[in-house]
Amino acid sequence: MPTLVIDDQKVTVDPGTTIIQAAKKLDITIPHYCYHPRLKSVDMCRMCLVEVKDIPKLQTACSTQVRDNMVVFTNNQKVLDARRSVLEFLLINHPLDCPICDKAGECMLQDFYFQFSRHTSKFKEKKQKKHKVVNLGPKIVLDSERCILCARCVRFLKEVVGTEELGIFDRGDHSEIGIYPGRPLENNYQGNLADVCPVGALTAKDFRFACRSWFLCQENSICPGCSTGCNVLVHSSERSYDKTLRRVYRLTPRDNDEVNQSWLCDVGRYGYHFVDDPDRLTAPSLKRGEEYVKVDWDTAFREVAQRLRGIFERYSPSSLGIIPSPQLTNEDLYMVKKFFNETLCITNIDFKLPGWNQGQGDGFLLKADRNPNTMGAELLGLSGIGPQAGEIIEKTRLGEIKALYLVGSDPARYLGEEKIASALSRAQLVVFQGSNYNYACKFAHAILPGATFVEKEGTFTNAQARVQKINQALRPLGESLPDWKIILGLALTMGYYFPYKAAEDIFKDIAREVTGFSGLDYKKVGDKGIKLALSGG
Amino acid sequence: MSKGLEFSKKTKERLQAIVAKYPEKGAALLPTLWLAQREFSAITPEVEEYVAGLLGLSLVRVHEALSFYTMYTPQPLGKYHIQLCTNISCSLLGAEELLAYLKKRLNIEAGETTPDKKFTLSTVECLGYCGTAPVMRLNETFYENLTENGIDQILRKLP
Numbered sequence: 001m002p003t004l005v006i007d008d009q010k011v012t013v014d015p016g017t018t019i020i021q022a023a024k025k026l027d028i029t030i031p032h033y034c035y036h037p038r039l040k041s042v043d044m045c046r047m048c049l050v051e052v053k054d055i056p057k058l059q060t061a062c063s064t065q066v067r068d069n070m071v072v073f074t075n076n077q078k079v080l081d082a083r084r085s086v087l088e089f090l091l092i093n094h095p096l097d098c099p100i101c102d103k104a105g106e107c108m109l110q111d112f113y114f115q116f117s118r119h120t121s122k123f124k125e126k127k128q129k130k131h132k133v134v135n136l137g138p139k140i141v142l143d144s145e146r147c148i149l150c151a152r153c154v155r156f157l158k159e160v161v162g163t164e165e166l167g168i169f170d171r172g173d174h175s176e177i178g179i180y181p182g183r184p185l186e187n188n189y190q191g192n193l194a195d196v197c198p199v200g201a202l203t204a205k206d207f208r209f210a211c212r213s214w215f216l217c218q219e220n221s222i223c224p225g226c227s228t229g230c231n232v233l234v235h236s237s238e239r240s241y242d243k244t245l246r247r248v249y250r251l252t253p254r255d256n257d258e259v260n261q262s263w264l265c266d267v268g269r270y271g272y273h274f275v276d277d278p279d280r281l282t283a284p285s286l287k288r289g290e291e292y293v294k295v296d297w298d299t300a301f302r303e304v305a306q307r308l309r310g311i312f313e314r315y316s317p318s319s320l321g322i323i324p325s326p327q328l329t330n331e332d333l334y335m336v337k338k339f340f341n342e343t344l345c346i347t348n349i350d351f352k353l354p355g356w357n358q359g360q361g362d363g364f365l366l367k368a369d370r371n372p373n374t375m376g377a378e379l380l381g382l383s384g385i386g387p388q389a390g391e392i393i394e395k396t397r398l399g400e401i402k403a404l405y406l407v408g409s410d411p412a413r414y415l416g417e418e419k420i421a422s423a424l425s426r427a428q429l430v431v432f433q434g435s436n437y438n439y440a441c442k443f444a445h446a447i448l449p450g451a452t453f454v455e456k457e458g459t460f461t462n463a464q465a466r467v468q469k470i471n472q473a474l475r476p477l478g479e480s481l482p483d484w485k486i487i488l489g490l491a492l493t494m495g496y497y498f499p500y501k502a503a504e505d506i507f508k509d510i511a512r513e514v515t516g517f518s519g520l521d522y523k524k525v526g527d528k529g530i531k532l533a534l535s536g537g
Numbered sequence: 538m539s540k541g542l543e544f545s546k547k548t549k550e551r552l553q554a555i556v557a558k559y560p561e562k563g564a565a566l567l568p569t570l571w572l573a574q575r576e577f578s579a580i581t582p583e584v585e586e587y588v589a590g591l592l593g594l595s596l597v598r599v600h601e602a603l604s605f606y607t608m609y610t611p612q613p614l615g616k617y618h619i620q621l622c623t624n625i626s627c628s629l630l631g632a633e634e635l636l637a638y639l640k641k642r643l644n645i646e647a648g649e650t651t652p653d654k655k656f657t658l659s660t661v662e663c664l665g666y667c668g669t670a671p672v673m674r675l676n677e678t679f680y681e682n683l684t685e686n687g688i689d690q691i692l693r694k695l696p
Binding site for chain 2: 164165166167
């Protein structure tokens with residue numbers, strides 16, 4: 001294995017490693033634009049030039065492979081001068097629109113200019129005019145004047161997505177990124193283009209002019225869009241900048257070699273809007289006649305507890321049905337199982353509504369099962385105890401089930417409004433617990449507002465049985481609470497005490513009791529998750 | 538693949554020979570575009586699609602090459618394509634006057650085609666005949682030491 005010296009530090013790496021990768025091992029970042037660790041190196045931007053001892057000219061660190069006894073300088077005067085000159089060239093035609101540029105604050109051109117160049121422009125000629133505000137498709141806008149032609153976007157669509165929808169057209173200083181005339185971007189991975197673009201050339205319509213990047217807080221989380229469980233960063237701000245109630249401004253992918261590499265699909269990326277949607281349920285409410293009255297949590301718990309108890313006393317546990325959702329965390333689902341099944345002995349409890357896993361998968365990141373925690377629900381035993389969710393609805397329609405408690409689920413989405421109306425209107429009690437209004441709420445006697453994935457802590461188990469952690473980025477909206485807390489509160493009102501103060505306490509019990517989870521805790525799950533040790537899987 | 542558009546049998550044979558020279562099909566893009574331009578007189582979007590299909594390339598790759606090189610034309614040219622050099626040597630020896638004369642005589646601007654589709658006039662950079670400037674190229678033929686009279690004679694002889 002070659003051993004080399006980079007800036008007086010020794011490092012040994014595998015043969016075939018490039019200088020930029022070897023430097024990274026020493027925590028030396030060599031500035032670059034066109035180089036991207038997940039794309040092939042093309043030496044286009046010239047930003048990563050470094051000096052290699054005994055080679056007269058500077059070498060590109062992104063493509064030069066290391067040799068034994070190589071001596072590399074990434075920060076001597078020669079390299080700094082070259083870097084400065086490259087920046088001067090890259091900025092020749094660059095417009096000075098940083099104040100209104102969405103990338104400002106997270107732009108590699110701004111950062112490196114500040115860090116390495118700070119030159120005064122010597123360019124007296126007229127700047128090259130190019131196309132601005134070019135619509136590349138439904139989600140991405142191009143500003144060609146800001147583009148430095150690093151071709152990361154072109155190569156991403158070629159090498160990763162395989163659609164080759166972008167190219168560099170024309171020649172010399174007329175060169176511009178673009179789509180084939182009349183063929184806008186259609187792939188499900190466009191959102192990544194704004195991420196891979198190191199400058200302000202490609203911006204996401206969803207984020208444009210919504211918030212300055214430096215006002216955003218970032219929190220590690222997991223995309224709830226499907227059972228892949230892509231690792232994401234939630235970018236949020238509690239101050240509203242665009243006069244909407246928006247608090248989450250975007251999701252961006254977080255590196256995880258085992259799950260999503262550096263990418264995120266558009267279905268997941270843009271699926272977060274329900275978090276700040278006007279249809280969010282923000283206060284517990286009870287049906288009084290035809291009206292809904294907002295009440296405090298104690299009142300809501302008391303009423304639900306009393307009515308549940310009434311049905312218990314008059315009938316039996318088999319007259320109650322619970323349909324949880326695989327959108328819930330392991331911790332939420334564990335509470336559902338613990339309380340309704342193990343404590344109240346209800347066996348009509350199942351999450352598998354017909355069609356629950358029949359979205360359109362794409363063979364890359366997006367799975368047909370659009371739920372982040374189906375595997376978790378399965379492992380925690382929220383299916384197969386009694387009848388399936390579809391039968392629970394049917395039994396409600398037949399009057400066998402008198403009380404139906406929906407936890408985060410949206411049965412009308414799968415079974416249609418008519419079927420849900422005919423079933424739910426026959427129940428003596430319908431409780432809806434969840435984050436957003438859906439058709440089933442129409443029939444609810446009590447509505448208990450749940451927090452969304454960005455407002456609570458917990459874990460999801462993805463399709464490969466990888467447990468991954470979501471973290472709280474925002475306070476729950478209004479009076480909504482994490483679902484496990486709602487069940488805890490209801491249980492307490494009914495006289496059952498569970499000693500959980502935080503989601504982490506529940507996870508400890510999951511680790512104690514559920515096969516595959518044993519020995520785990522939040523620390524072991526970490527930022528990148530951990531694969532469960534399942535027999536046969 | 539585009540409807541109706543297809544190379545003649547002879548061109549197909551030439552294409553096969555060209556493709557065989559390269560380790561991968563896509564590398565034959567430039568000569569294939571050249572064949573296509575001769576056969577179909579212009580690289581229209583339909584031709585781009587046909588070529589992309591032939592070589593197994595994406596439309597964007599074909600369009601990149603097309604937009605990079607000036608000698609491929611997206612619009613059909615006239616029967617006679619006049620390319621007048623306006624680079625330094627030719628300009629010093631009167632190319633500008635000749636350009637004005639050609640424009641007047643054909644009644645079109647540079648880059649345009651006459652309404653009867655007979656002539657297309659282009660200005661080009663150096664054609665490599667500086668020693669005998671001014672020069673123009675009419676389809677495949679070069680004409681040197683040009684004068685207004687010379688141009689008249691050349692054009693008059695054309696069928």
